[in-house]
Amino acid sequence: MYKLIIGTVRITVADDNISRSDAITAAKKAIAAANQQGKLLSHVEIDLGDSGLEIKTTEKTGTRVTRKTLKQSMLDGMHAAIREKLYPTGTFAQKDVWYDGDTGQEWHGSEVETARSELLAKFAQWSKTI
Numbered sequence: 001m002y003k004l005i006i007g008t009v010r011i012t013v014a015d016d017n018i019s020r021s022d023a024i025t026a027a028k029k030a031i032a033a034a035n036q037q038g039k040l041l042s043h044v045e046i047d048l049g050d051s052g053l054e055i056k057t058t059e060k061t062g063t064r065v066t067r068k069t070l071k072q073s074m075l076d077g078m079h080a081a082i083r084e085k086l087y088p089t090g091t092f093a094q095k096d097v098w099y100d101g102d103t104g105q106e107w108h109g110s111e112v113e114t115a116r117s118e119l120l121a122k123f124a125q126w127s128k129t130i
Contacts, residue, residue, distance in 0.1 A: 014047040022053070030055050068107065075127045082123055086116045 004011040004020070006027055013023045027044045034041045034057060043058040068076070087095070098107045098115070107115075 009041050010043045012043065012045045014045065018053065026055055029052060030045050032055050034059070044049060071130060075130065077125065079123065082120065086120060 002013050002020075004023065004027065006024070009027070009030065011023065013026045022116055026046055030044050031041055037066065040060040041057050044059040045056040045058075047054045047056075072114050096109055096112055098112045100106070
């Protein structure tokens with residue numbers, strides 16, 4: 001018995017007589033067939049049977065199964081970048097100060113938080129329209 005990993009799918013080959021190339025080919029076919037059906041696999045078990053290779057698959061379950069569209073993935077990346085820019089996590093970052101590197105202007109106090117909140121809300125509103 002030996003194990004392989006293809007992407008995020010664990011492969012267990014129960015019989016040592018199955019070559020690695022045959023196991024990989026069979027596993028890739030099982031993964032591709034599952035993808036065509038809109039399923040994500042977490043595990044593929046390959047064994048030798050009377051009529052050849054026997055393949056058992058285990059489908060992923062839970063919240064990690066949720067797939068995103070390309071646009072949703074990009075929007076999530078933009079949202080994360082905007083949050084990092086508006087609410088820096090650096091040790092020396094001051095939460096109530098905004099500094100404009102182009103003009104050298106600096107703002108302090110509650111107007112900074114108000115502007116941040118408004119911009120983040122506008123972005124969230126805009127991203128729902130896409």
